[in-house]
Amino acid sequence: MKIPLFSRANKEATDPVCHMTVNPDKPNGGSWGYEGNLYYFCAPGCKIAFQKDPESYLSGEKKIEM
Numbered sequence: 001m002k003i004p005l006f007s008r009a010n011k012e013a014t015d016p017v018c019h020m021t022v023n024p025d026k027p028n029g030g031s032w033g034y035e036g037n038l039y040y041f042c043a044p045g046c047k048i049a050f051q052k053d054p055e056s057y058l059s060g061e062k063k064i065e066m
């Protein structure tokens with residue numbers, strides 16, 4: 001039986017604001033639950049931006065370039 005070498009690679013989340021990859025074990029910007037989903041952030045600024053207007057980021061209308 002083969003054990004995939006990169007099975008740990010699945011353990012990542014995407015910041016909904018800047019679309020950076022975030023480690024959900026220790027997200028620099030923390031996490032925030034919205035509409036039953038938990039979102040992770042690369043920096044506190046992204047979390048604040050998302051909390052102000054989550055729908056615009058989820059729909060792709062808004063995006064912050066880092």
Ligand SMILES: [Zn+2]
Nearest residue numbers: 015018042046
């Ligand atoms: Zn971010």
